[in-house]
Amino acid sequence: MTDAIFDTMGAVLTRWTMGSAAAPAAAMWRDELGNEPAEAELRLLALSGQFLGVAVTAEPPATLHVLPDIPTLALPTVPDALRSLVRRILTANKDAQSRTELIHFLAARGFTTHPADWMPAAADDDAPDVYASWRDWADIAAANAVSRQPIGDLITAQNWDDFWPAARKVALTALRRRDPAAARAVMEAKLGQENADVRLRLLALLSDELSDGDAAFLEGLAANDRASKVKALATSLLARLGHAASPGEDTAELAGFFSVKTKGLLRRSRVIQFENTKTAAQLQRRQTLFDGADVTSLATALGLTPQELVTIWSWGEDKAADVGLVNAIVQTGTDALVAAAADLVAEQGRINIVLTLVPRLAPSQRARRTETALRASELRFEIAKLIAGPAARLDDPLAAPAGTALITALRRDDAKPSDQAVELHALGLIVSRAAARQILDRLTGAGLLQGDPRLDMLRLNAALDDNGAKP
């Protein structure tokens, strides 16, 4: 009977779709429908609707794909009790930078988000490495593809294609730390088959454990790669190794914008003097030359070592020149030169330049410089956060001038409930767990409510175990 009704439904639906009477086509229900045509149509509608609603469901296609399981990450997810707090912080800070800061903070403390609360997109290059397998899962889901399962985590030229992009980058990073030469060999074998953006990202991994053993490979790329940006990166890495090209015409022209002078009568010291900057065209030309410069060649052209150049540079006298030199240091300077430059500019309170340099500093160096900068000036926590990076665990930032200013602002009679939200959030990102607890006590003592959402980041910090590697 069911089959007969089912077969009839096709004709009934067709007739009604076209506006024809359908009751004559439903012979099996002739008695139930009766003889009155309009009534018969309504009865047939009731019966057909019930049949189609109860007995007929959409037929699945022959081929259905099941996505692979979302992998378990190397770090545990945030404890259940803190998930709502994480969700609230993510909701309140929707911009990509704030979200990235929180995700990195959690990773630095040894945790990841729950996948129901946040997952990276495939192209989320800013996500910590621990999320690589989720990024690749997102890639697989978007492509409706099947997973490729590499055998083990060790990447080789032979199993290169078994890795999805994010996992490949993480595996290469790990290999580079464990066996730098092996990682370079894998790159030498496989880099050529990737597009320029991927080559650029992977080549940047060589900055970790960079050594003279990489020079030949880098020289080959600097000379022969298809993309100018890859050539430029290879050149800058070579420069960091001290394999700078001998000063060419451009470097000589750039050096012409500066001269080394002596000053002082008794204790004569050398300084850099800025030349030929009378017109906008000259400034523009100098900027263009800085973009491709390496700091070692520039110093050599001026008859100095890179360290001497940084030391006698007249910081603050010509801001555009400062930016040009600092970019050259970041791109082509050795780690020691970057650290020395950071110390010099930090002493002079040139925080915007410090911010350019800090990505090349080790986490411990970043934390130390943050503490120094906070003590030395009224540096806001919002800026201190950028210097400190995600792994900082400052112990007493409220003692700094910024802390005093924050407490004062919160105690003002005309303070609004949303005041200082950015500062309080930043504070929550950079302090240690113990400090977060102390600060919460002080702030609630200063009149803030314990449930104040501005304290969410501090509350998360205070409640979260610190299982991460200390800088």
Next chain:
Amino acid sequence: MAIDLKTIEQLATDQSSLKAAAGLAKPAKWSGLGMSPDGALAWGECAGSGANPYRVMADLRDLGNKCTCPSRKFPCKHVLGLLWLKAEAKAPFPSAETPPWVSDWLGRRRSSGGAPKAPAPNAQPAGDKDVSAAQLVEPEAADDPKDIARREAAAAKRSEDTERAILDALDALEQWIGDQLRMGLAPFIDDVTARCRRIAARLVDGKAAVLAGRIDELPGRLLALPAGDRPRGAVVELGKLVLLARAFRASPRDAALRRAVAASETRDAVLAGPETLRVPSQWEVLAEQVQTRRDGLVSQTTWLLNLSEAGPRFAMLLDFFPASAGRRGSVFAPGERFRGELAFYPAQQPLRALLISRDTAADATSWPTPEAALTDTLSAPLLAEPWTLDIPVLLPAGRIARDDAGHSWWRSADGSTTLPVAGSAEGLLCGTDLERTAAIWSGNRLTILAAQTRWGRIDGHD
């Protein structure tokens, strides 16, 4: 932070607010009372006329306050009632961690802390408001038997008139359905919004307001289906309307049918009804669905799962408020569990309910076992009440799969059942085994509310 009745008197906008607040300043009306450890914030949940309680919160430092009720008075009677309870210590306000919904409100507050607020500019002078008078119980006038008889006769006449009007409206509805069939379902689907609007207006005139609302939402349900499935969807929707109209004619006094066609009973009527099913149990909040309807109302539907084996498996708390009242805070957070008593509206398949009391957190840890025969679970409610639109179901172990076009399907672990999923399932929902899934089966599509997985409980569709 101390608060006294004089302050409440000043805060009230008028004497009627004070009077209403006095009626609410009784511990039995409240649940979840609490106070921040620093004594600055007080909060609680007050039973109102809807299915969900109202969430009420106040900052005692400056008397800033918020309530989720739709009242246009500020402060509303619920806030005044909360403050009254606190002022007279009529109920304990245990010290507790500030709930997220109070913190959310704090984050959105625009006014500053500091000095207490002045009474609203349009408020009556305090002299015209009197807390003592508000507490007086006015003696009820003795009813004259003739008046009672007259009122009863008038009510019976009104009821008959309403029933006659509804039956006339249902005649018009059937006529309209017949017209759609004669003119063809293809043009009906093309012009479904305008056509449904016209008959819905006629039904409103005929006092069939609930049915009118249902037909106003019909285009949305129909157009959400794939184009090829819309003729079938139209037949199902219109067929249900015919069945509902015929059932109403056969039994116009049936409470469930009146609820489906004309209007719902009041909260008090449900609670007083002898047939009302009261179920004390442990409940989990599956999801909240908020929808702005074409008639200008916002429907707020909270789906609850009964974690015990006794009583209905699901409950639906349904409230309406005008869209013009603005965004209304959620009463529950998905995943929240509580012990509480629900009163179900009388029905063959009890589903819609009122929250009567809400106590401590539930201690049940797992979801109940799904019924063995999934096909029966999907069809049984339609056999009992064929006009039903949404059927909540608890699905056994399964997994989301995708077809080549990217559409999502729920497939049981044993491969015996595959059901189409409304919209697309994203993220974790399609990247892990679903040990149990709570979903709404409607229009031959599944809307997933929540699922149990190895990652714990996860939400379904946004």
